[in-house]
Amino acid sequence: MNKFLLMYSNGRPSQLHIERLKKLRKDLSVVVADSEDIAIENAADTDVILGHRYLRQALPHVRHLKWVQSTAAGPHHLLSSDLRRVNPVLTRCTAFSDVIAWHAFTLALTIVRRIPEAVKAQQQGIWHPPFNMISFPKTAMVFGVGCIGRELAMILRQNGMTVLGVTRKNSPDADAVCDELFCDNNSWLEHLHRVDLCFITLPLTNNTNRLFDATILRALPQHAVLVNVGRGGIIDTDALVSILQEGHLGGAALDVVEPVPSSPSDPVWSAPRLLITPKVASFHPKHQEKLEAFIESQVKRYLNGEALLDIIAIDNLAEGT
Numbered sequence: 001m002n003k004f005l006l007m008y009s010n011g012r013p014s015q016l017h018i019e020r021l022k023k024l025r026k027d028l029s030v031v032v033a034d035s036e037d038i039a040i041e042n043a044a045d046t047d048v049i050l051g052h053r054y055l056r057q058a059l060p061h062v063r064h065l066k067w068v069q070s071t072a073a074g075p076h077h078l079l080s081s082d083l084r085r086v087n088p089v090l091t092r093c094t095a096f097s098d099v100i101a102w103h104a105f106t107l108a109l110t111i112v113r114r115i116p117e118a119v120k121a122q123q124q125g126i127w128h129p130p131f132n133m134i135s136f137p138k139t140a141m142v143f144g145v146g147c148i149g150r151e152l153a154m155i156l157r158q159n160g161m162t163v164l165g166v167t168r169k170n171s172p173d174a175d176a177v178c179d180e181l182f183c184d185n186n187s188w189l190e191h192l193h194r195v196d197l198c199f200i201t202l203p204l205t206n207n208t209n210r211l212f213d214a215t216i217l218r219a220l221p222q223h224a225v226l227v228n229v230g231r232g233g234i235i236d237t238d239a240l241v242s243i244l245q246e247g248h249l250g251g252a253a254l255d256v257v258e259p260v261p262s263s264p265s266d267p268v269w270s271a272p273r274l275l276i277t278p279k280v281a282s283f284h285p286k287h288q289e290k291l292e293a294f295i296e297s298q299v300k301r302y303l304n305g306e307a308l309l310d311i312i313a314i315d316n317l318a319e320g321t
Helices: 015-023 036-043 055-061 081-086 097-112 115-123 147-158 172-177 187-194 214-219 237-246 287-303
Strands: 002-007 028-032 048-051 067-069 089-091 139-143 162-166 180-182 197-200 225-228 251-254 274-276
Touching: 002 036, 002 055, 015 028, 015 287, 028 036, 036 055, 048 055, 048 287, 055 081, 067 287, 097 115, 097 147, 097 197, 097 225, 097 251, 097 274, 139 147, 139 187, 147 162, 147 172, 147 197, 162 172, 162 187, 180 187, 187 214, 214 237, 237 251, 237 274
Parallel strands: 002 028, 002 048, 048 067, 067 089, 139 162, 139 197, 162 180, 197 225, 225 251, 251 274
Antiparallel strands: none
16 A cells, blocks of 8 residues: 655645546555644655645654655755655655746846836836836856756747856756856856856755855846846845945846845845845746646656656755745
């Protein structure tokens, strides 16, 4: 008997999804954990956890957990001593890579075309003279050429831009979508001066934590636009706010911020040329459908003994958001 425990974060699994999973194998037991108590009660004999809503609570009780399929693109907030102890196969969700890529591209053009300033003028009832537009970008650097980065690179190239990719290791997939690819720790540094748009789609690891500090931010050109749809902890937020206040950078757009501003008076809200979307890059009108289809495809791979997609090395995770 294979027991699967479902604990999705953003919506209860549909009945059709549950039925489709059960039909994949006769000996498959599917339990929906829509409360912490149910998750803990069923953890001991669970083989697979789909989702991560009550994962921290369930992990101390598991006995033979083999696989955790997170519903997040970067499940780095799940790191715990229990996760290290149990050490299951951990996979992330890449169902929304195309949606996130389009969100990142939209954020960049929104800054380039000064749309936030136009919205502010409209709210104030002012017919504003032309804004100080940024020249149309010609070169983009994409940090992280995984599923999201590759989708984004294709969009950028389709719109006439040269794409410089930064990745931990070379791959044919990454090479195919980038004009230039930098795979070591430092070679990309000498190319920052070329960048019009800088995109972050990286996971948060010990190596990427606060990667974009004051030094790196100041090395970007005066007109460059920075967009982060990866993890908030990759950017030193205080340094970014200070640099924007100094007048450096054409602007920045963040879908993730670390720390999340907890007060209306937080300086991040009033930083000039900064656009924030509240971690919505992956959201889509058919979010649940796309999620369930992706998970079903992963479960089929698991049951057929095939390699799972998007495995995350637990040892490489860094705590944070």
